[in-house]
Amino acid sequence: MIRFIISKLGLLIPTFIGVTLIAFAFIRVLPGDPIELLAGERGVSPERHAELMALFGFDKPMWEQYIIFLGNILQGDLGQSFITKQPVLDEFLTRFPATVELALCAIIFATLIGLPAGIIAAVKRGSAFDHSLMGVSLAGYSMPIFWWGLLLIILFSSPDMLGWTPVSGRMSAMFWVEPTTGFMLIDTLFFSEEEGAFGSAIHHLILPTIVLGTIPMAVIARQTRSAMLEVLGEDYVRTARAKGLPVGRVIGLHALRNALITVVTVIGLQVGVLLAGAILTESIFSWPGIGKWMVDAIFRRDYFAVQGGLIMVAGIVMIVNLVVDFLYGLINPRILHTR
Amino acid sequence: MSLLDIKNLSVEFQTAHGMFRAVDGVNFNVDKGQILSIVGESGSGKSVSMLALMGLLPWTAKVTADVMTFDGIDLLSISKKERRKIIGKDISMIFQEPMTSLNPCFTVGYQIMEVMKEHLGGTKKELEKRAVELLGMVGIPAPESRLKAYPHQMSGGMNQRVMIAMMIACKPRLLIADEPTTALDVTIQAQILELLVELQKKQDMALVLITHDMGVVAETAERVVVQYAGQQVEKQEVKGLFNHPGHPYTHALLNALPERATDKHLPSIPGVVPGQLDRPKGCLFSPRCEFATDLCHATPPTTTNGVLCHYPLQDGVPTGHPGGQQSKVAGGNG
Numbered sequence: 001m002i003r004f005i006i007s008k009l010g011l012l013i014p015t016f017i018g019v020t021l022i023a024f025a026f027i028r029v030l031p032g033d034p035i036e037l038l039a040g041e042r043g044v045s046p047e048r049h050a051e052l053m054a055l056f057g058f059d060k061p062m063w064e065q066y067i068i069f070l071g072n073i074l075q076g077d078l079g080q081s082f083i084t085k086q087p088v089l090d091e092f093l094t095r096f097p098a099t100v101e102l103a104l105c106a107i108i109f110a111t112l113i114g115l116p117a118g119i120i121a122a123v124k125r126g127s128a129f130d131h132s133l134m135g136v137s138l139a140g141y142s143m144p145i146f147w148w149g150l151l152l153i154i155l156f157s158s159p160d161m162l163g164w165t166p167v168s169g170r171m172s173a174m175f176w177v178e179p180t181t182g183f184m185l186i187d188t189l190f191f192s193e194e195e196g197a198f199g200s201a202i203h204h205l206i207l208p209t210i211v212l213g214t215i216p217m218a219v220i221a222r223q224t225r226s227a228m229l230e231v232l233g234e235d236y237v238r239t240a241r242a243k244g245l246p247v248g249r250v251i252g253l254h255a256l257r258n259a260l261i262t263v264v265t266v267i268g269l270q271v272g273v274l275l276a277g278a279i280l281t282e283s284i285f286s287w288p289g290i291g292k293w294m295v296d297a298i299f300r301r302d303y304f305a306v307q308g309g310l311i312m313v314a315g316i317v318m319i320v321n322l323v324v325d326f327l328y329g330l331i332n333p334r335i336l337h338t339r
Numbered sequence: 340m341s342l343l344d345i346k347n348l349s350v351e352f353q354t355a356h357g358m359f360r361a362v363d364g365v366n367f368n369v370d371k372g373q374i375l376s377i378v379g380e381s382g383s384g385k386s387v388s389m390l391a392l393m394g395l396l397p398w399t400a401k402v403t404a405d406v407m408t409f410d411g412i413d414l415l416s417i418s419k420k421e422r423r424k425i426i427g428k429d430i431s432m433i434f435q436e437p438m439t440s441l442n443p444c445f446t447v448g449y450q451i452m453e454v455m456k457e458h459l460g461g462t463k464k465e466l467e468k469r470a471v472e473l474l475g476m477v478g479i480p481a482p483e484s485r486l487k488a489y490p491h492q493m494s495g496g497m498n499q500r501v502m503i504a505m506m507i508a509c510k511p512r513l514l515i516a517d518e519p520t521t522a523l524d525v526t527i528q529a530q531i532l533e534l535l536v537e538l539q540k541k542q543d544m545a546l547v548l549i550t551h552d553m554g555v556v557a558e559t560a561e562r563v564v565v566q567y568a569g570q571q572v573e574k575q576e577v578k579g580l581f582n583h584p585g586h587p588y589t590h591a592l593l594n595a596l597p598e599r600a601t602d603k604h605l606p607s608i609p610g611v612v613p614g615q616l617d618r619p620k621g622c623l624f625s626p627r628c629e630f631a632t633d634l635c636h637a638t639p640p641t642t643t644n645g646v647l648c649h650y651p652l653q654d655g656v657p658t659g660h661p662g663g664q665q666s667k668v669a670g671g672n673g
Contacts, residue, residue: 235434236442241395242434243454243505244427257444333489334443 004335008325012318019314023307024069034058034303038082078308083300088308092290096312097182098170099282099289103274105205106213111267114217118224118263122232123251133221140218145277149211149284156207165207168286172200212281216270223266227259234258261332268324272317341368342545343392343430343513346406350384350391350569353399359615361400362388363569369513374539374546376560376577378553378592382612384569385549386435389515393432394422409513428458431506432515436522437498441490447474447501448486451508458509473504477534496527500534507538514539515547520555532559553596557581565589568612568623574645583654585646587628590655622649630657 027034035044035052044052053059057068072079078088114137121130157167166172170184175197180187185205188197231237232255240254275291282291290309297305329335350362362384369375377385391402392414407414409430414422426432434440442450451473452466461469467486474482477500490498499519506514516535520528536559539546548559556563556577563580565573565588573586584590591608593599600606610627619625625635630650640649650657 235436235439238395239434239440239502240442242393242427242432243457244423244425245453245457246423254442254445258442261444332444334491 004329005326008322012322015318016315019311019318020070020073021066023310023314024066026310027303027307028062038301038303073311078311079304081297081302081305083302083305088305089312091293091305092309092312094182095288095290095293097179098184098287099275099278099291101183101185102205102208102212102281102287102289103271103278105209106274106277107216107267107270109209109213110217110220110270114220115224115263118221119228119251119256119259121221121225122228125229130225134225137218137221140214141222143214145211145215145280146284148214149207149281152207152211153284166204170201170204170288171197172204175200208281208285208287211284212274212277215273215277216267219270219273220263220267224259224263227262228255231255231259257331261328264327264331265324268321268327271320275313275317340411342371342373342410343369343547344406344408345388345392345404348388348391348402348404348407350387350396351401351403353401354615356615358401361569362391365564365566365569365571367564367571367574369545369547371512372539372543372545374536374548374559374561375564376548376550376556376562377564377566378550378556379566380551380612382568382614383566385551385566386517387569388566389432389517389547389549393426393430393515394419395432424458427454427506428509429511430513430515431509431511432517433499433502433506433519435518437495437502438490438522440502441498443490446487446489447493448488451501451505454505455508469508470504473508474501476507476538477501477504478530479504496523496531499523499527499531503531503534503538507542507544510542511544513545513547515549517549518551519548521551528555535559553592554598565592568618570623570647571642572624572647583652585644585651585653586624586648587630587652587657588624590652591627591629622647630660630662632661 030037033053034056035049035058038052039049050059057065060068076089078092080086081088081091084091117133117137121127121133124130153167154161156162156165171188175188175192175194178187178191180191184201185198188194188201192198228251232251234255236258237250237255240250245254278287278289278291279295280291281287282289283295286292290313294306294309294313296302297309345368346366348362348365349360351358351360365384365388367375367377377388379385387396387400390396391400392407394414396402402415404415409425412425414425417425441447445453448467448470451470452463455461455466455469470486471482474485479485479497479500485493485501490501493501499522503519514535519535520531523531532555535546535548538544546559548555550556560577563573563575563577564571565580565586567588573580573584573589575585580589581593584593588608591606594606595608597605608627613619613623613626619636620639621637622628622631622635622640625631628635632649635649638649640647643651646652648657650660652658
């Protein structure tokens with residue numbers, strides 16, 4: 001077990017170095033130098049230019065810059081935002097819970113619907129339900145997020161149509177919730193005295209959750225279906241039936257437990273999709289998370305913020321994948337228990 | 340009354356080319372504590388007829404029978420739920436591939452205890468005690484330590500023993516063994532067969548042994564059913580079958596036994612079992628039969644004295660065959 005974890009951790013190091021290299025190169029491969037880019041059309045005087053190059057360390061040789069950059073990352077220093085002059089890490093961490101909250105809701109939504117739908121489709125293979133689910137999930141998978149989000153806003157949020165859900169933000173302006181954990185659902189439920197704030201938080205979450213969860217839901221449904229179809233034909237499923245076990249136990253335990261091995265991996269891989277999707281979803285719904293923050297940073301040419309955000313997001317995806325590998329080992333005894 | 344009574348059992352599968360009849364009018368009965376063997380080549384419908392009895396066929400299969408009773412219970416008319424109370428408990432079945440028939444995600448202890456919990460109930464402690472007892476009974480060394488083992492940690496032979504332990508856990512009155520030794524290596528095959536026969540005697544259960552190995556039949560069975568292309572071609576006591584086979588197919592199968600070979604070359608039966616698209620009009624065995632006449636090619640035979648043949652063999656001579664005495668079977672043993 002410990003060896004399994006160590007070997008997986010060992011693989012993270014080269015991946016992480018690769019990510020830092022890309023993040024490092026990203027500012028430096030842009031034409032011109034970063035200071036000129038920052039100055040934009042206004043230009044900058046040669047003296048001020050040299051001063052700024054020295055300030056940010058751009059005058060040192062490339063390898064030295066990289067060593068310093070890597071050293072800073074390891075000490076938790078991702079640099080300062082050009083615009084706000086705040087440490088990038090602080091800015092990231094303040095907004096991160098909002099993204100996590102949205103992403104968690106989306107993946108829970110996707111799993112709660114996608115998994116059972118996939119199972120039913122596999123068990124009732126060839127039925128009307130199966131065909132319609134496959135059609136709907138293909139549509140869901142191919143749907144551009146920004147278009148789907150706008151469509152839902154028009155239908156559900158527009159006062160001319162249904163007017164059920166708010167258009168943007170995490171919370172109605174009527175409430176003020178002090179961020180304790182940063183997770184709006186937890187803060188409003190446990191730490192806030194404001195009545196109705198929790199309801200408002202849920203209200204604001206519904207549409208972004210659906211929009212962000214649609215693609216993972218389609219992927220999970222399809223993967224669950226194909227994994228179940230494969231497993232249902234296995235000899236051990238026949239054995240389970242030959243034992244006279246109830247159908248629910250045969251499908252929900254004997255078959256599903258084996259199908260989950262692939263499905264968990266797929267769910268884990270969706271985390272990367274979620275963070276990418278968060279950038280669009282958060283922009284559509286003005287959701288104050290890291291996706292919107294990074295888009296804003298790009299438009300403001302706040303390169304250190306983009307660079308820091310890139311490293312953090314990549315790091316998070318890597319850690320989630322590690323957790324998935326670990327879960328995979330727990331679900332599949334053939335990985336952990338060897339003869 | 341027989342423990343298991345099957346009359347005119349047919350199983351049809353819905354395929355892209357219409358209905359395919361995998362089992363065609365099979366009749367047999369098994370008495371309490373008896374060993375019946377079903378023999379035939381691959382594709383002769385041996386397993387399918389037993390899976391039909393267990394209710395384990397996919398939904399594309401259509402099962403019909405005049406009679407299908409177990410201990411007086413009509414298996415055709417009871418609900419799926421009622422059938423589930425019988426299978427795994429009173430009728431259980433072990434399969435060909437021990438390595439894939441056990442669930443890789445659960446320990447063998449769990450899989451054995453699960454079936455007992457379902458049918459008999461009991462506390463975890465009682466179930467564990469009984470599981471250890473069962474593993475000991477099927478000859479697994481250090482059974483206590485094996486409870487927590489996963490199937491992939493054990494050999495094929497060991498897994499088949501676990502499978503047997505699991506399927507006799509509820510003391511079934513009928514055990515169906517579907518080629519239980521085919522996937523195992525030869526040294527283990529004999530051990531598993533011995534174990535099955537020993538358990539059958541000890542627990543006084545009936546055993547249906549599906550096999551394509553005539554040697555296995557000779558060693559274990561009391562009565563034999565020979566199937567060909569879904570049809571039952573012969574039904575006899577084991578002694579009679581080996582000494583006086585009534586169907587040319589049975590005769591040819593016996594001739595293919597290495598022990599009986601007189602020549603340098605082992606005799607074989609030319610051709611293959613007909614499939615869905617090349618089914619002969621008359622007797623299904625006629626394309627491969629050494630005695631086949633125009634009658635055989637044109638008209639399906641009927642069963643006389645348990646033999647489905649126009650010219651059933653009597654002491655190696657096909658009775659009523661136009662060729663008369665000259666047509667005595669090759670390598671005759673009658």
